[in-house]
Amino acid sequence: MDWFYVKGILILSGINLMAVLGLSLLTGFTGLFSFGHAGFMAIGAYVTAMGTMKLGLPFIPALLLGAAGAAVVSFFIGRLTLNLKGDYFCIATLGFGEAIRLILDNVQYFGGARGWPGLPVVTNLTTVVIVDVIGVVILANIIRSRHGRNFKAIREEEMASQTIGINVFRYKMAALMISAAYAGVAGGMLAHLLGFIQPKMFQFIKSTELTITVIFGGLGSISGSVIGALVLTSLPELLRTFASWRLVVYGAAVVFIMISRPQGLMGGTEITFTNIKKLFSRFFRASGEKAGGGGR
Amino acid sequence: MKKRVALLIGCVILTLSLALTGCTPAAPTDTPAEEKPEVVKVGWIGSLTGDQAVWGTCELNTVKMRFEEINEKGGLLGKQFEVIGYDTRGDATEAVNAVRRLTAQDKVIAVLGPNASGQAISISSVLEEMNVADIATVATNPKVTIHDDGGVKPFNFRVCFIDPYQGAVAAGYAYDILGFRKAAVLYDVADDYSQGLTEFFEKYFIERGGEVVAREAFKFGDVDFRPQLSKIKEAGPEIIFMPYYYKEVALSANQARELGIDAVLMGGDGWPSEVLLEMAKDAIEGCYFVNHLDFDDPDVQDFKNAYTAKYNLPVELNGYLAYDAVELLAHAIEKANSFDPVAIRDALETAQVLGITGKINISKDTHNPEGKDAAIIKIEDGAYVFQQKYSAN
Numbered sequence: 001m002d003w004f005y006v007k008g009i010l011i012l013s014g015i016n017l018m019a020v021l022g023l024s025l026l027t028g029f030t031g032l033f034s035f036g037h038a039g040f041m042a043i044g045a046y047v048t049a050m051g052t053m054k055l056g057l058p059f060i061p062a063l064l065l066g067a068a069g070a071a072v073v074s075f076f077i078g079r080l081t082l083n084l085k086g087d088y089f090c091i092a093t094l095g096f097g098e099a100i101r102l103i104l105d106n107v108q109y110f111g112g113a114r115g116w117p118g119l120p121v122v123t124n125l126t127t128v129v130i131v132d133v134i135g136v137v138i139l140a141n142i143i144r145s146r147h148g149r150n151f152k153a154i155r156e157e158e159m160a161s162q163t164i165g166i167n168v169f170r171y172k173m174a175a176l177m178i179s180a181a182y183a184g185v186a187g188g189m190l191a192h193l194l195g196f197i198q199p200k201m202f203q204f205i206k207s208t209e210l211t212i213t214v215i216f217g218g219l220g221s222i223s224g225s226v227i228g229a230l231v232l233t234s235l236p237e238l239l240r241t242f243a244s245w246r247l248v249v250y251g252a253a254v255v256f257i258m259i260s261r262p263q264g265l266m267g268g269t270e271i272t273f274t275n276i277k278k279l280f281s282r283f284f285r286a287s288g289e290k291a292g293g294g295g296r
Numbered sequence: 297m298k299k300r301v302a303l304l305i306g307c308v309i310l311t312l313s314l315a316l317t318g319c320t321p322a323a324p325t326d327t328p329a330e331e332k333p334e335v336v337k338v339g340w341i342g343s344l345t346g347d348q349a350v351w352g353t354c355e356l357n358t359v360k361m362r363f364e365e366i367n368e369k370g371g372l373l374g375k376q377f378e379v380i381g382y383d384t385r386g387d388a389t390e391a392v393n394a395v396r397r398l399t400a401q402d403k404v405i406a407v408l409g410p411n412a413s414g415q416a417i418s419i420s421s422v423l424e425e426m427n428v429a430d431i432a433t434v435a436t437n438p439k440v441t442i443h444d445d446g447g448v449k450p451f452n453f454r455v456c457f458i459d460p461y462q463g464a465v466a467a468g469y470a471y472d473i474l475g476f477r478k479a480a481v482l483y484d485v486a487d488d489y490s491q492g493l494t495e496f497f498e499k500y501f502i503e504r505g506g507e508v509v510a511r512e513a514f515k516f517g518d519v520d521f522r523p524q525l526s527k528i529k530e531a532g533p534e535i536i537f538m539p540y541y542y543k544e545v546a547l548s549a550n551q552a553r554e555l556g557i558d559a560v561l562m563g564g565d566g567w568p569s570e571v572l573l574e575m576a577k578d579a580i581e582g583c584y585f586v587n588h589l590d591f592d593d594p595d596v597q598d599f600k601n602a603y604t605a606k607y608n609l610p611v612e613l614n615g616y617l618a619y620d621a622v623e624l625l626a627h628a629i630e631k632a633n634s635f636d637p638v639a640i641r642d643a644l645e646t647a648q649v650l651g652i653t654g655k656i657n658i659s660k661d662t663h664n665p666e667g668k669d670a671a672i673i674k675i676e677d678g679a680y681v682f683q684q685k686y687s688a689n
Contacts, residue, residue: 201388
C-alpha cells in the first residue's frame with residue numbers, strides 16, 4: 001500500500017477519533033446518547049475557518065477558538081435540553097444537529113449551501129497525532145479523577161448519584177461541553193484538511209457514524225473508542241474493491257461484530273500496561289495449569 | 297472461563313483487523329501491474345451509492361464503455377486502458393480518500409468525475425500534491441477550477457458550463473426570447489447547485505430590466521410546496537424559475553397547477569429525466585429548461601443506442617458529459633503523445649475537441665470550456681423538444 005494513501009486514511013481516522021473521544025465521554029461514561037454531534041463538528045469547522053480566513057489567526061489558536069465556539073453553543077443547548085431524560089435528550093440533540101446544518105445553509109456570510117472554498121490546507125498527520133494524544137491524555141485523566149467516577153455514577157444510577165450529593169445537571173453539562181469541544185476540534189481539523197466546507201458534510205448520518213463508532217468500540221472505554229475509530233474509518237476504504245456493494249458489506253460487518261460482541265470491541269475495559277500484564281499472567285497461568293494437569 | 301474466551305475472541309478480532317488492514321489491498325494492486333505492464337489506468341470517482349447513484353452509475357458505465365471501444369480500436373499510443381472507478385457516496389471526505397487511492401496506489405494518469413461541485417473542490421489539494429489532472433463532468437460551481445483570488449487551479453478541469461452561465465442563459469432566454477418581465481424563484485436552500493443558479497438567475501434577470509417578484513425556499517426532502525407556491529401565486533409572476541432536481545420539480549409543478557398557477561415554469565440541467573415526464577407530464581407542458589445538449593441531436597444517437605443496447609438503461613444527462621470527458625482526455629493524451637500526468641495536464645490546458653455536447657475549447661485561464669452553447673428544451677406533448685442553441689452574451 002502506498003504511504004500517501006495510508007496517510008490519508010490515518011489522518012481521517014485521527015480526525016474522527018477526536019470527535020469519537022468526546023462522544024465517548026458523553027455516551028460511554030455519562031450515559032447520554034447524542035445524535036447531533038455532527039452539528040458541533042460543523043460549528044467547530046466554521047468557527048475555525050472563520051479564525052484562519054477572516055481573523056487571520058494561525059491554525060492552532062483557530063482550532064482552540066473552534067473548540068470554544070462549539071462548547072459555548074453546547075452550553076446553551078445543554079441548559080435547554082439536559083433536564084430531558086433518556087430518549088428525549090437524544091431526540092433533542094437530533095433536532096439540534098439538523099437545525100445547525102440548516103442555519104449554515106442559509107448564512108451567506110459563510111457561503112451558504114454552496115460551501116466555503118479556499119481554506120488553507122494545513123492539517124497533516126503530525127498535527128492530528130499530537131492533537132489526538134493530547135485529547136486521549138486529557139480524557140484519561142478526567143476519567144481517572146474523582147469527576148470521572150462521578151460521570152460513571154450518573155451513567156449507572158442517576159437517582160442514587162443525586163442522593164449522595166453529586167450535582168447531576170452540572171456533570172452532564174460538563175460532559176456535553178467537553179464532548180462538544182472535542183467535536184469542534186475534529187471539525188476544525190477536517191475543514192483544514194479538505195480546504196473546503198459545506199453544511200452537507202455534517203449531515204445526520206455523520207452523527208450516527210460517530211455514535212456507532214463509540215458503541216462499536218465499547219461503551220465506557222477510551223481504548224475502545226480509539227480502536228473503533230481506526231477500524232471503522234479504514235474499513236470502508238479496505239472494501240473499495242466491492243464498488244457499489246461496499247457499504248452493504250460494511251454494514252454487515254458492523255452488524256456481525258455487534259451480534260457476536262454486544263458490549264463492543266473493548267466492552268468497558270481499557271488497554272493499559274497493568275491490564276496487559278494481568279492478561280498475560282492469567283493466560284500463562286491457565287496454560288500452565290492445563291499442562292500440569294495433563295502431566296499428572 | 298467465559299471471560300477468558302471472550303478476551304481471546306477480542307484479541308483474535310483485533311489481530312485479524314490489523315492483519316486485514318495490512319494485507320488486503322496490497323494484493324490486487326501488485327498482481328495486475330506485473331502481469332500486464334501495457335495497461336494504462338484511468339480513474340473515475342462519483343456516487344455509486346446514495347441519492348445520486350443513478351447519475352454516478354451512468355457515468356461509470358459510459359466511461360467504461362468508451363474505453364472498451366478505444367481498446368477495441370487498438371488503444372491510444374499503442375496501449376490499452378483500464379478504468380478504475382471508486383464510489384464516493386456523495387461525500388467530500390470519501391472523494392478525497394478515493395482520489396488519494398487512485399493517484400498514489402493505482403497510479404492513474406488522470407481522474408474523471410465527480411459530478412458534484414463539493415467533491416470536485418475538495419479533491420484539488422490532493423491533485424496538486426500528486427500532479428494528476430481531473431476532468432469534472434457536471435460540477436457547475438465556478439470555484440471548481442478557480443481559486444478565491446481568481447487564480448486557476450492547475451489540475452482541475454471540466455467539460456460543462458458553469459452556474460453563472462447557466463443562470464445567465466435562463467434569465468436571457470426568459471427575458472429576451474420569451475419576453476417575460478416578472479419572475480419568481482423557488483429554490484432548494486440546502487443544495488449548493490440550487491443556491492448558485494438562483495443567485496445568478498436573479499442577478500442577470502434584474503440586470504436586463506426584469507423584476508423578481510417572489511423568492512421562496514424549501515429544503516431537500518420536502519414534499520409539500522403549497523405554502524411557498526401560494527405566496528408566489530399572490531405575487532403574480534409570469535415565469536417561475538425552479539432550479540432543482542427532477543423529483544422536487546415534478547412534485548412542485550403538480551402542486552403549482554393544483555393551486556391554479558398558470559405561469560410558465562423554467563429550470564436548469566437538474567430537470568431532464570424520464571421520471572419527470574412520468575410524474576408531471578401535464579403540469580410541465582409548455583415549460584422550458586436549460587440543458588447541456590439536445591437529446592435528439594443526430595451526433596448523440598450513436599452513443600445513446602450503444603449505451604442502451606449494452607446496459608439496457610436509459611442514458612442520464614451525466615452520461616453525455618462523461619462521454620465528452622473521455623473524449624477530452626483521449627485528445628489530450630494524443631496531443632501530449634505521452635502518458636505522463638503532467639504532460640497530459642499541459643495538453644488539457646489548450647485542448648480543443650468536438651464533443652457530443654458541443655465544442656469544447658478549454659481556456660487556459662479558467663480551465664472551463666469557453667463559449668459552449670446551452671440548449672433550450674421545451675416540453676411539448678409530453679416530450680422534450682429542442683428549441684435552439686442559446687448563448688448568453
